[in-house]
Amino acid sequence: MEQQHSTISYNPILDTDSYKPSHYLQLPPGAQSLFGYIESRGGVYGKTLFFGLQYILSRYLSTRVTYPMIEEARELLSAHGEPFNEEGWRHIVDQHGGRLPLEIRAVPEGSMIPNHNALVTVRSTDPEVAWLEAYMETMLLRVWYPITVATQSWSIKQVIRRNLEETSDDPEGQLPFKLHDFGARGVSSEESAGIGGMAHLINFMGTDTLSAIRYARAYYDEPMAGYSIPASEHSTITSWGREGEADAYRNMLRQFGGPGKIFACVVDSYDIFNAVENLFGGILKDEIIASQGIVVVRPDSGNPVEMALATAKMLKAKFGAVQNSMGFDVLNNTRIIYGDGINEGSIRGILMELKIHGFAADNIAFGMGGTLLQQVNRDTQKMAMKTSAILMPDGWRDVYKAPITDPGKASKKGLLSTYRNRVTGEIKTWQIGEACADWEDLMRVVWRNGELLVRDSLAMIRERAAETE
Incomplete structure (x- = not known):
């Protein structure tokens, strides 16, 4: 029965x-x-x-x-x-x-x-x-x-804005996509994802929270509130096996690369230093340059401040950089997105360290998950x-x-x-x-x-x- x-x-x-x-x-x-x-x-x-x-x-x-x-x-x-x-x-x-x-x-x-x-x-x-x-x-x-999520997101936006104004030739053009919502899996419900993700989109336009797009359409008449790009996860890289790591990256490049295109690839499944220096910066370097697109590498473990800087240095060593009018380096062919251990404090630390070492804030975006949508409560703002x-x-x-x-x-x-x-x-x-x-x-x-x-x-x-x- x-x-x-x-x-x-x-x-x-x-x-x-x-x-x-x-x-x-x-x-x-x-x-x-x-x-x-x-x-x-x-x-x-x-x-x-x-x-x-x-x-x-x-x-x-x-x-x-x-x-x-x-x-x-x-x-x-x-x-x-x-x-x-x-x-x-x-x-x-x-x-x-x-x-x-x-x-x-x-x-x-x-x-x-x-x-x-x-x-x-x-x-x-x-x-x-x-x-x-x-x-x-x-x-x-x-x-x-939604008030508290929007307020936290706004505060982080000001941190990023100030660093862009100090290091970038195009702060306003860069800013909308500097904090990406990774929070859908870290909240208590689909509704929380929709409400919180929508609140974040007041300040930024990058999101992987599809519920936020749907809620913004239904309740705030916004046809398309935010955008994303193709990106790998560890399973899509490790499914090729450790010996096939370069093939996994090559497949990403051939599936999603091309003139003016951009995609993101997680690089710490095994050895981030080998992946950045010898695979992306070695075996695949010529193909990446020839694609005329941007590969966004994602370090996903380790100390965020240390690893963001280390990744930027490795990419500069392999692909070079152009110095902008502010006197800061902008990486060729590549960018970084950091999505592990990201909060307002680590964002401040990463941007400060990159600036000290001569890197423009153009080079990095941030993915923020549970801290953005879940690690707030009514007492955060004593509502x-x-x-x-x-x-x-x-x-x-x-x-x-x-x-x-x-x-x-x-x-x-x-x-x-x-x-x-x-x-x-x-x-x-x-x-x-x-x-x-x-x-x-x-x-x-x-x-x-x-x-x-x-x-x-x-x-x-x-x-x-x-x-x-």
Whole structure:
């Protein structure tokens, strides 16, 4: 008998923490609305590159609540030990067609916002379900992930940019392909690959994460967000046997080489020094030069700083280099991509060492995997969503916390928006009505009562991010 396997369909009522369903019983009687905000309370980077809310709104918040979802939630939460506001959720279906009655405002995606400023505000719009704003925290706060990946990627971009400006004749032309996303296999899910990979593509155009391309098409209207080149892995080299290593490289050259073409080949399957000096730089040298293309060699083990420099020196010795107008060497016929042990620190070290030894940053690109897409968490930028106001029959009241044991967790009060000073460019979150005429409101209503009101393209978001550099 064939075994039957159940699948899980998305239910926004259950996309929350277990304790949230009881909160409607905990609010003051007469509450009509809650207002909250999302911010970075600090972290590794002093400012954050805002990105990813549009995905969450399109993919999740746009899902309409249905009666079968309510039935599922009632059964599960009852068995789980939690109360369930069936009346409230039925009200959302009956009165709103299952659309969630919330108003969400946000700074434009692609904006670079200093920490401790509101990035998103959320307000429940129906007094019958005032609790809804806080209930959706779990879903909405997941925006921390694309924000943090985009911010880390942006920071590394500035490191590479500075080195290119100091050593390259074409820094802006080189920069988009200097940090390549190798992270698809290092994340927790296909969705993480799509979201995180897409966030990286705000800053760069090199990726091996196909999910990122698909997500950018579906949620940010970008036909082709990034590019890659043919490349070997260890199995495609070692399958030829150790005695056939040169044949494996020759096959790569004949399959993918040619005038103006570029491909990458891992070179440390056995002996990287032999591969670079005697195979690429010896047996195959004339064929590589005659191909009129570029072979990108990939050292994949050892100390990244030491091996990147050693590889550059070997390639220069075998193929020569041209000195650019900045006085730095650019390798002939070859380049390097380093994809093992790559993080912001090792990138700084590699670029510094190459520069000291007279090599332009043109010669190297970086492949970054789990460190780019997986070695971040909500505390990297201390992302939080907090309720800051409650509407009672006599008007709005401030809601905040101020723990004496951790002042860094103190939250903001009141109805908030984030503003930019028209003269100085300073960005600051104020209570609505506090900012004077010198400050322009950066936030826009992006969602109201089940409808996505703003849909930015990835191209537009990239332009905004570029303005911050």
